[in-house]
Amino acid sequence: MQYNHQEVEKKWQEFWAKNQTFKASNNTDKPKYYVLDMFPYPSGAGLHVGHPLGYIASDIYARYKRHKGFNVLHPQGYDSFGLPAEQYAIQTGQHPAVTTETNIKTYRRQLDKIGFSFDWSREVRTSSPEYYKWTQWVFVQLFESYYCKDANKAKSISELETIFAAEGNSTINAVCDEDVISFSANDWNAFSETKKQEILLQYRLTFLSDTEVNWCPALGTVLANDEIVNGVSERGGHPVIRKKMTQWSMRISAYAQRLLDGLHTIDWPQPLKDSQTNWIGRSQGAMVTFKVANFNITEDASKLSYKELEALKEIRLNPSKAEETLWNELKNKKGATKFRRKYKIGTFLTDYVCLAKNLIVEFSGKEDEVERDTYFASEGFHVLRFTNEEVLENVLGVVSKINNTIQFAKPLEKTAVKVEEKKEVIFEDDYKIEVFTTRPDTIYGVSFMTLAPEHELVAKITTLEQKEAVETYVEATAKRSERERMADVKTISGVFTGAYAVHPFSGKKVPIWIGDYVLASYGTGAVMAVPCGDQRDYDFAKNFGLKIPNIFEEVDISEAAHADKEGTKIANSDFLNGLSYKKAMKLAIYEMEQRGFGYGKINYRLRDAVFSRQRYWGEPFPVYYKDGMPQMIDAKHLPIVLPEVEKYLPTEDGKPPLGNADVWAWCTETNSVVGNEKINDTSVFPLELNTMPGWAGSSWYFNRYMDSTNEGEFVSKEAVDYWKEVDLYIGGSEHATGHLLYARFWQKFLFDKGLLPVDEFAKKLINQGMILGTSAIVYRVTGTNKYVSKALKDEHEVDEIRVDVKLINTSDELDIEALKKWQLQFENAEFILEEDKYVVGREVEKMSKRWFNVVNPDDICEEYGADALRLFEMFLGPLEQTKPWKTSGISGVYSFLKKLWKLYVGEEGVIVTDEEPTKDELKTLHKTIKKVEEDIENFSFNTSVSTFMIAANELTAQKCHKRAILEPLLALISPYAPHIAEELWSKLGNETSISTVEFPKFEASHLVESEKEYPVSFNGKMRFKLKLPLDMSKEEIEKIVMVHEKTVQQLQGRAPKKVIIVPGKIINIVG
C-alpha cells in the first residue's frame, strides 16, 4: 500500500469538517489559548504560496497547543471591504459584494486544501452588515467620548456637558482642537444648540474638521499617511496632493503616550515596536513665543488708498444691527471655516467671506449685484445673500444655511485667468510667532527664525521691499510637489521676509526668513534657528551669510554644527552659562514659564487619523446632518446598510459615490433610511456620503471572533473575560504603522469604556517573512526571433524576457514546445541550445503576475499534497525571514513523507508490531520529542522539519516498526503534517482524531549516555576522537590521553604547556 496523498488528505479534510473537530468552546475547564492570523483581503488573484506561510506557522502552533491540553481558538475571516473590488465594479458594473463573494469562495477552497484547523463557525467578514453593525457602533462610542487628561482615559461626552454647564471649560483638562474658545458656565448655557454641538465636536474622539488631507485624484479619495509611499498612493502608485476638506478624524493623538507606553508590555518584534515608536515620534521640548518687531502694515495688493482704508475702518467700526448680529455668529468660526468681514475681493468689498471655503455672504440690496456675482463666480466663490430682516428674525436659520453650503457645496472652477491677490487689510497691531524646540537650552544661539513658506504670517509680516521675492518663492514652493521637495533635500533655499523677531530673553532683533526646509505640517510650521546646534540651520546660515553665534564651551563650529547634547556645556548664554544640556533645558523652560513667553511641551509626530473615504465599498457612517451638524443614529437602529447605487464613481458634481444613491436619507420618525426626495430638514435629513477606511473593520475583529454570532453585543462580557486577548498573532510587518497601531488605539478606547478587560489586544506577535518568487528568464538576441540558452547569452547582445515558471523543470530546463503554445511571440521562435537543452536564467524577486513567477498552492497540493506543502514552507528557513521559493526543493520533504509512511505500512498493509523498543530506538524518539517541543516553543519550525527527517532516517536504518516508538511519533508530526498523521493514527487502530492526543512526554533517562566520544584538540584544532566513560575524572582522562599514541605523535616529544579538560565536552592540549 503506497502513500497516496490525494486520497488521504481528502478523507481527513472531510472528516474534520463533518465532525467540527476544531470548533472552540467558550465554556470548558481547559485553559484557553488564542492563535490568530491577520485575516486576508480576498483578492481576485487568489492565494499564492507566499500567503499561507504565516497561516501554516500559526496552525502548527494551534495544533500543538491542542495536544498540550489547551482550548484553542483559531479563527479565520475576511477583511472584505476594499478598493480592488470597487475598482473592478467601476470597470465592469459588477457589484463589489458579488466579486467579494466569489473571491471568498476561491480563498476558502484554497485554504481548505491546505488542511488548516480553523474554527470556521466563527468566521467574520468586515463587509457583512451583521459585522459592520458593530463597527458603526464603535464609531458612535468614539463620538460619544472625549479624552480626559486628568484621568488619562476616555470618558463619556455627557460628563463633559455637565461640567460645561456647571463650570464652563476653564477647568477642563482634555484633548481637543487647538482653537477652542474659553467660556464660562453662563456662556455655555446661553449658547445655541448648534453652537454647543460645534464646541463638543472639538472634544469628541471622532470629529468633523477641515483638515489638509492627502487627496488622490486618480482614486478620487483621501488617503491616510500610512497609505502613501514616497508621495504616491500605496495602491496603484498614483500622485497624491494636499487639499483641504471636511472630514471625519479620529483623535488617536490623545492616545500617543499610552500607545508608546504599551509597547513595553507586549512581546512584539523590536523592529515593529521601533517603527511604531518612530511613527508616534515623541519629542520633549518647549513652546516659545517670539514677537515680531517693528511691524509695518502690508499694503493691500489692489492698492486701497489711504482714504478708502479710513472709510473701511469706519464701516467696520459702525456696523448696522443686522451686520453685527450675523458677525457675532460667524466670528467664532475657526480654521477653514473662518470668516472675515469687509474684505476686498478684486475691486469689490464683500460683507463676509470664508476664504478657505470660497464662500461669500452678503446682504442683498446692493446696486451692482449682477457684476459682483459674475466676478465672484469667475473667482470660484459661492455667494449667499440674505436680507436684513432674515438675519434679524432668524439668524440661526441663516447660519444653518451657511453651514450647509460649507458642508455640501461643490467647488467651483476658477475661470478668471489672472488671479487677483487676496490680501487682508491688517488691523491687528501685534504678531507673534510660536515655535516648538527640543533644545530650549540653546535659545541664546538663535540668530534668525525660519517660517514654512505656507505659514500664515508670511504674507502679513513681509515688508514692501521683500514682497516680490517672498511671493516668487512661495509660489515656486507651492508648485513643487511634495515628492520633488522630498527628493531634493540637498538644495538650500529661502528668502528674507524683511521682518524681525525679538529674542524673548536678550531682546535682540533676529531676522525672519522663510525656507522650505521647515515643514508646515510639523510643530507650528516655524523654527527658532540655532545654527551652531542644528545642521540644517547651520547650512541655511552658511548659505545666506547669517550669523552663527557659538554658545558651546570649547567646541569648534567652523565646519559643522555641534548637535551633541551630552558632555557639552553652554556658554555665552547669560543665566545658562556653564550648565549641562539637561540642567540648561530645565532652567530655560522654568524661566520661560516664569516670564510667560514659553512652556515645556511634549510634541508628537502622530497626527489625528483621517477617517473619511470617498468610496463606495466601505462601512457607511451612522450619521445624518441637521443644520450642518452631524447627528449619530441610535445604536438600536444599526446597521445602516450600504445603499444600492447605479455607478460606483464619484458623482458629477464631485460628491462621493454614495451621492449616487437615491435612497439615502434618514427619517427620524420611522428611524429608517428613506428616499432622498423626502428630505425636508425637519424630520428627514441627508445621510453622510463618505464611508469608513479599510482599517475600521480590522481594528477590532479579533474581539468579535470570541463571540462572532452575538446579535445583541459586539462581544459578550463572558466571552471576552474568558478569551481576554490574542495570545499569538501572526502576520506581515507591512501593517506596523497602520492596522497594528489603529487596533491598539481602539482596544485602549474600548478598555477605557469598560467594554474590554485588557488594553493591549495581542500579547505576542510574530511577523512572517515574505516568500519571493524565482523568475525564469530566456534570452532573445536583440532584434531577432532567436533565443539562446543561458550559457551562450554573453556571446550576443540579448534582451531578458521572463517566462512562466511552470514551463521550467527542476534543472532549470525550458519546455520549448510548451513555451511556443504559451504566447504567440514564441510560436515561430528559434532556440539555440546548449547540450541539447535550453537552460533559463533565474532571478529572485517578488511573486507577481507580471513576472510570471507566481506559484499556486493548489498545484502543489495536487502534485505533492498539503502535508508536503506545509512541511516545505516551514523547511524553507526561519519564519521571520524573507526567502525565495524553489519548487524543486519540495521533493525532499515529499520523499520524507513516503519514508515515514513506509515505517508504518508495507506492501501488504500495516507492519507495526508490539515488540519492545531498543535503547537506540527510544533514544531517537526522545531526542526528537525534546527537539521538536523546544523548536515549537521557539517558533523555529524549520529545524523541527530537519529533526523529523533525521528521526525517519534513523528509524529506517534501525528497521524500527514498533508501536511504542511510532505511535508517539505521530503526535509529534501531527501539527506539521496533520493528514498523514491522522491516517497512520487510524491505521494503528485508533478510532478518534489525533488532534487532541496528549503530546508525548520527554524522558531524559533515554538520552543518558555512559560514554562520550571526546574530541581531542591541539591548540584548538581537533585532531582525533577518543571514546571514554562519562563518569571518568579529569585526572584519569588526562592520564589516558597523554599516553595515547596519537597524542604522542602530535606532540613529537614536546611537553604540553597546558591540558584543558572539560568533562563531557572537550579535551584541548596546548603546547
Place this chain on the structure above:
RNA sequence: GCGGGAAUGGCGGAAUUGGCAUACGCGUCUGAUUUAGAAUCAGAAUUUUGAGAGUUCAAAUCUCUCUUCCCGUACCA
C-alpha cells in the same frame, strides 16, 4: 541622514551557556535497479563562517574598526 537586521559550501539553511563548523534538504557527480523516463537504494565532493584586529586553552558565537546587503523612516526643529 536616522533606526533596525543580516553576511556560513553551487543554493536554502543548521550549530543550547564560547567547546567536533557546514546538521537537514536541494543541486551536482558515481554506482545499483530499470526497455526508457520517473521513482527507489547506496556512496562522494564542495572548505574554513564578509574583511581586519582583540579577549580566550578554545570564537560563526563576545568586544572594537571597516565593508556590503536588506528592511523601515525621512528636512520632525
